[in-house]
Amino acid sequence: MGTHRLVSQLSLDKPLHPVRVKVICKGPTVVGSGFQKTVLIIGDEKGNTIQATLVIDLEASADMPLEEGHSYEIKDFELSHVIPERVRLTRNRYNIxxxxASVILKIDPIKHSSFYCFPNWDDLYRGLHHPKFPIGSI
Structure with a gap:
């Protein structure tokens, strides 16, 4: 097994080692004038989450589709800063x-984290969290 990084250790200043993550949720989105891509929320064994994107055509041509609930090792990906004006689906400042050129390998399940953080009732009552979506930092 080679070296891998946790999602929280990713930085544009460091070499990009592979990450081992679990796909928490996945969905299509349309950007601009009809450009389609798939948005993934992925998390590592410590519960750190990050948004990942791939072009729909790339997913369709992949031998192995990325499925929710399954764990993967992702190599040779690109890292970019999250654009502040856009909706951030995680608290991570980067996007994968x-x-x-990326290599995606299916691995044994990551079971160490549920990736959910439920807010305090007082914070929910004070309006710091949306009452319909009370799951915290995914």
């Missing part, structure tokens, strides 16, 4: 971009 899966490209044609």
């Amino acid at each position: 971009n899966i490209t044609k």
Whole structure:
């Protein structure tokens, strides 16, 4: 087994080692004038989450589709800063971009974290969290 990084250790200043993550949720989105991509929320064994994106065409051509609830090792990906004006699906300041050069390997399940953080009732009552979506930092 080679060296891998946790999601919280990713930085543009460091070499990009592979990450071992679990796909928490996955969904299609349309950007601009019809450009389609898939958005993933992925998390590591410590419960750190990050948003990842891949082009729909890339997913369709992949031998192994990324499925919710399954764990993968992702190599040779690109890392970019999250654009502040856009909706952030995680608290991570980076976004993983899966490209044609990326290598995705299915691995044994990551079971160490549920990836959910439920807010305090007082914070929910004070309006610090949306009452319909009370799950915290995914």
